[in-house]
Amino acid sequence: xxxxxxxxxxxxxxxxxxxxxxxxxxxxxxxxxxxxxxxxxxxxxxxxxxxxxxxxxxxxxxxxxxxxxxxxxxxxxxxxxxxxxxxxxxxxxxxxxxxxxxxxxxxxxxxxxxxxxxxxxxxxxxxxxxxxxxxxxxxxxxxxxxxxxxxxxxxxxxxxxxxxxxxxxxxxxxxxxxxxxxxxxxxxxxxxxxxxxxxxxxxxxxxxxxxxxxxxxxxxxxxxxxxxxxxxxxxxxxxxxxxxxxxxxxxxxxxxxxxxxxxxxxxxxxxxxxxxxxxxxxxxxxxxxxxxxxxxxxxxxxxxxxxxxxxxxxxxxxxxxxxxxxxxxxxxxxxxxxxxxxxxxxxxxxxxxxxxxxxxxxxxxxxxxxxxxxxxxxxxxxxxxxxxxxxxxxxxxxxxxxxxxxx
Numbered sequence: 001x002x003x004x005x006x007x008x009x010x011x012x013x014x015x016x017x018x019x020x021x022x023x024x025x026x027x028x029x030x031x032x033x034x035x036x037x038x039x040x041x042x043x044x045x046x047x048x049x050x051x052x053x054x055x056x057x058x059x060x061x062x063x064x065x066x067x068x069x070x071x072x073x074x075x076x077x078x079x080x081x082x083x084x085x086x087x088x089x090x091x092x093x094x095x096x097x098x099x100x101x102x103x104x105x106x107x108x109x110x111x112x113x114x115x116x117x118x119x120x121x122x123x124x125x126x127x128x129x130x131x132x133x134x135x136x137x138x139x140x141x142x143x144x145x146x147x148x149x150x151x152x153x154x155x156x157x158x159x160x161x162x163x164x165x166x167x168x169x170x171x172x173x174x175x176x177x178x179x180x181x182x183x184x185x186x187x188x189x190x191x192x193x194x195x196x197x198x199x200x201x202x203x204x205x206x207x208x209x210x211x212x213x214x215x216x217x218x219x220x221x222x223x224x225x226x227x228x229x230x231x232x233x234x235x236x237x238x239x240x241x242x243x244x245x246x247x248x249x250x251x252x253x254x255x256x257x258x259x260x261x262x263x264x265x266x267x268x269x270x271x272x273x274x275x276x277x278x279x280x281x282x283x284x285x286x287x288x289x290x291x292x293x294x295x296x297x298x299x300x301x302x303x304x305x306x307x308x309x310x311x312x313x314x315x316x317x318x319x320x321x322x323x324x325x326x327x328x329x330x331x332x333x334x335x336x337x338x339x340x341x342x343x344x345x346x347x348x349x350x351x352x353x354x355x356x357x358x359x360x361x362x363x364x365x366x367x368x369x370x371x372x373x374x375x376x377x378x379x380x381x382x383x384x385x386x387x388x389x390x391x392x393x394x395x396x397x398x399x400x401x402x403x404x405x406x407x
Contacts, residue, residue, distance in 0.1 A: 025057035025088075033060050036067055041092075043067035044078045052083055052105075058090035065090060070097020070119050077102065077122070089115075096122045098141065107150070111137070118144050120164060133157050135180070140167050149173060152207065158182035163193075165224050168203055172229075175207040194219070206230055211255070217241050222249050222369075231255050237407045238369070238380035245369040250382060257367055257384055260404045263297045264386040265365075267400045271305070272391040279313045283331060286312075287324060290335045291342045300402040301374050301381065304334035306353040307388070307398035326350055331398075353385065353399050362387055362396040372403045382406055 030049030033042040041064045047054065058065055068089070069078040077100035079087065084104040089096075091112035098119035101109070106126040111118070113134040120141035123131075128148040133140065135157035142164030145151065153176035154168060160183060168174060179188040187196050191205035198218040204227045212235040215222070219239065224246035227233065234255040238245075250256060267289060274282055286305060294303045309330050310316045316329030324333035324346055334347040347353075356366050370383040385401035 025055045025090075026051065028057060028060045030054075031056070031060060033065075034069075035063075039063075041066040043069050043097075045069040047079045047082055053086040054079070054082075054084055055088040056090055056093075058092040064092040066092060067095045068093060068097055068100045070100050070122070073099055073102075073121060075099075077119075079104070095119070098122065099124065101126065116159075117141075120144065121146060123148070131155070133160060135159050138162070140164060142166060143169060146170055152176060154178070156180065156183065156186060156188075158184075161185045163202065166228075169225055169228060171206055173207040174205045175209075177203065177205055201226055204230055208232065211235065213237070215239055215242065220244070222246055224248060225251065228252055235407060240378060242380060245380070249369055250367055253367075256406050257365075257382065257404075260297065260300060260382070260384050260402060261365060261386060263293050263300065264384060264400050264402060267293055268386040268388045271388045271398070271400065274312060274397075275390070275392060279315070282313050283319070283324070283333075287333055287344070290333060291344075294335050294337060294342055294402075298337075299405045300337075301405055302334060302336045302372065302403040303400075304347040304353075304402070305332065305388075305398060305400050306347060306350055306357065307331040308354075308357060311397040353401065356385060357387070357396055357399055362399075363389070366399075366401070370403060374405055379405065379407075 026049060031044050032046040032048055034045050036043045042060055044065060071077045077097050079101045080099055081103045084106055089112055091114045094114055095117045096115060096119055099121040101123050102121050103125045106128055111134055113136045116136050117139045118137060118141055121143045124143050124146040126148050127150050129150050130153045131145060132155045137157055138159050138161050140163045144167045146166055147170040149172045151171040152173045156179045158180035175191055177188045177191055177193045179186045185196055187194050191208050193203040194201055198216055199220045201219050202223045206229055209232045211232060213233060214237040217239045220241055220243055222245045225248045227250050228248055229252035231254050233253055271286060277285060290303050294300055312331045319325040319329040321327060323344055326332050332347040332350050334345040335342050336345055366385040368383045370381055371378055372381045381403040383403055385399045387396045388398040388400060390397050
């Protein structure tokens, strides 16, 4: 009798334990799946439940869940736009697909040490406060954690070998990036992410409040959007070792560009009313504005205007070859600060500015890192341009710009 009671008690304990384990996860009916690996595992393709706190089971239909399905940005992945505030990812998962958990309200997530791939935009547009990338992960996709405004710190494990563009972009509060010292591809220092030998600067943490930054002499390349929207920076020293700077590297850095745009934008606004100025006076009048503006801002080392052919006065043919006009007479004056004096020039990079004027973003200010000689030395500057719009028609007819020393 005693043995029977013992056996019954044991069976009851097993049942209770099994029930407890089963209750840790949401029902299989909440998940749509498709087979993976020749039917040996499954991918969750869509969450069809209604809970805000989701516990993903490690097995569905008796098969391990190895993939969380992804999708394009507008469509989203398996768990996109579900108003999730919490998710439990089982340690059977190896791949988190593109945009899998995007546009939710997750404040934290535990990425298990089974995951090796985090797809593009996988956790974008959430409310994560810190992220720990486990040692199992080798790839972090483009924009994987983009626009987590509360994200303050990131820890990257020792196996990550590739990180996509803007993986941690638009994270306003990010101040800390730590990389495991055993990582062979990446390293970090004071909130800045580099490749291992510090020849490539990937990310400068957007939430840092430092006003100045000196890029190490080891750096050869600066990545796309590396300093995007780092508004606290008012000074960046770029060493001569740098040979390439990626697209949008300093876009939105208002602390760097604001003082220059305060000079360039009013000039563009004045010139927008050119049709109210007598035709024969227009070139001389704007020639006189440029050196005054250059003198007002010592960090602008070179200032210029480029107008569309015949746009300013319809008289390009009369100015062919003159100082301040091109070989076709196109109005393109420049003034340079050399050896303490300001000298008039003809702007030589008209083709590049015309591409901006005629391009799709001509109505926006332009900021491009550009090498330029400052006091005889090759120096990285910001080439900043503001569009000149006809005040009556709104047409972009030219640009006023400058090469600006941001050190």
